[in-house]
Amino acid sequence: MHKSKIAGIGMYVPANVVTNNDLLKYMDTSDEWIQERTGIKERRYAHRTEETTTTMGVEAAKIAIERAGITPQDIDFIVFATLSPDYYFPGCGVLLQRAMQMKEIGALDVRNQCSGFVYALSVADQFIKTGMYKNILVVGAEKHSFGLDFTTRGRNISVIIGDGAGAVVLKPTEKENQGILSTHLHSDGTAAEILAMYNPGTHANHWLNQKVADFNENEIGDMFMSHDMIDKAQNFPFMDGQSVFKKAVVKFPEVIMEALAANGLQTTDINMLIPHQANLRIAQFVQQKLKLSDDQVYNNIQKFGNTTAASVPIALCEAWEAGKIKDGDLVCLAAFGSGFTLASALIKW
Ligand code: COA
Numbered sequence: 001m002h003k004s005k006i007a008g009i010g011m012y013v014p015a016n017v018v019t020n021n022d023l024l025k026y027m028d029t030s031d032e033w034i035q036e037r038t039g040i041k042e043r044r045y046a047h048r049t050e051e052t053t054t055t056m057g058v059e060a061a062k063i064a065i066e067r068a069g070i071t072p073q074d075i076d077f078i079v080f081a082t083l084s085p086d087y088y089f090p091g092c093g094v095l096l097q098r099a100m101q102m103k104e105i106g107a108l109d110v111r112n113q114c115s116g117f118v119y120a121l122s123v124a125d126q127f128i129k130t131g132m133y134k135n136i137l138v139v140g141a142e143k144h145s146f147g148l149d150f151t152t153r154g155r156n157i158s159v160i161i162g163d164g165a166g167a168v169v170l171k172p173t174e175k176e177n178q179g180i181l182s183t184h185l186h187s188d189g190t191a192a193e194i195l196a197m198y199n200p201g202t203h204a205n206h207w208l209n210q211k212v213a214d215f216n217e218n219e220i221g222d223m224f225m226s227h228d229m230i231d232k233a234q235n236f237p238f239m240d241g242q243s244v245f246k247k248a249v250v251k252f253p254e255v256i257m258e259a260l261a262a263n264g265l266q267t268t269d270i271n272m273l274i275p276h277q278a279n280l281r282i283a284q285f286v287q288q289k290l291k292l293s294d295d296q297v298y299n300n301i302q303k304f305g306n307t308t309a310a311s312v313p314i315a316l317c318e319a320w321e322a323g324k325i326k327d328g329d330l331v332c333l334a335a336f337g338s339g340f341t342l343a344s345a346l347i348k349w
Helices: 021-025 031-038 053-067 092-099 113-129 152-158 189-194 227-231 241-262 280-289 308-321
Strands: 003-012 017-019 042-044 077-081 106-110 136-142 164-173 179-187 272-275 330-337 341-348
Touching: 003 053, 003 113, 003 308, 017 021, 031 280, 053 092, 053 136, 053 164, 053 308, 077 092, 077 113, 092 106, 092 136, 106 113, 113 136, 113 164, 113 179, 113 308, 113 330, 113 341, 136 308, 164 308, 179 241, 189 241, 241 280, 241 330, 241 341, 272 280, 272 308, 308 330
Parallel strands: 077 106, 077 136, 272 330
Antiparallel strands: 003 164, 003 179, 017 042, 136 164, 179 341, 330 341
């Protein structure tokens, strides 16, 4: 069985920088509140009409493919992670395949929110290990700014989120001491509703303790997206921030320790931890709990906010470009998010 290695990595963030103070014109918030609670100073918002989740993914993919020393026509499978797709369906994978004029290869979309990129990487890793594919493009991209509640009602989540994309090319490696050592995936559906966008959807309140939208059960057709849902802001993400925080600080260290234990390694062996950029306070809590030094953890949420499925590859790419990840380093990727989902990967670079 082959191991897989990251042969090329790229990232793309939109040019439009939105500072905390820029948000004051939409909602009652403050630079001080946002920085103190989340560490975020600014984020990027995609161009409203000229950029989509897929086009940003394409920009990141071009760089990753070039750095891997191949062309888009050499890619033999796409895994695209996003929670903000261009269309409800079809997924972004096929749009990227078309935009990059790739062969008629398989394109799989992964919907695991903030853990999406690490899940996608794990899927790609299995295909390389079995020898089924040789050059897999894994993308995490999000255009959130199109679908956030920019009023005071939605401020707890809207101030956190940003747009961007990251991508890697996975290839087989013959080297004994290189590549993805293991990936670890988990879910806890008991917390599915603490961070969610309820509508449009087909649930018709089925899973919810309280009625969130009115339906006329005798009518057919208006239940997917109604005026009532829009009036109640259910077309925007909902987050119970404190519950998410409490779960994250317990589960995040667990999935990192699981990855280390599976490989007989210790926290001191980690050269670089790339945590999902959810909130600087959560990343700092994890760092303290695992007794990692500042040099062992990379954070860039201050500049980009939480870009969900794009956050891990963007941070990984920046850290690598800055020379903070070198050949032979042990890199740990870890993510948690809506679902509740959890994922980690250990990579010998
Ligand atoms: N600006 C100013 N005030 C805000 C605000 C904002 N953007 N968002 C919320 N508030 C207010 C609330 O309305 C509340 O006001 P009140 O006391 O008058 O009712 C007050 O701040 C405290 O709200 P609370 O939700 O208890 O704040 P918090 O300390 O839990 O911080 C988060 C909020 C969202 C920063 C925090 O819960 C968090 O980081 N959670 C995890 C989020 C996360 O990681 N999400 C991504 C998962 S992938």
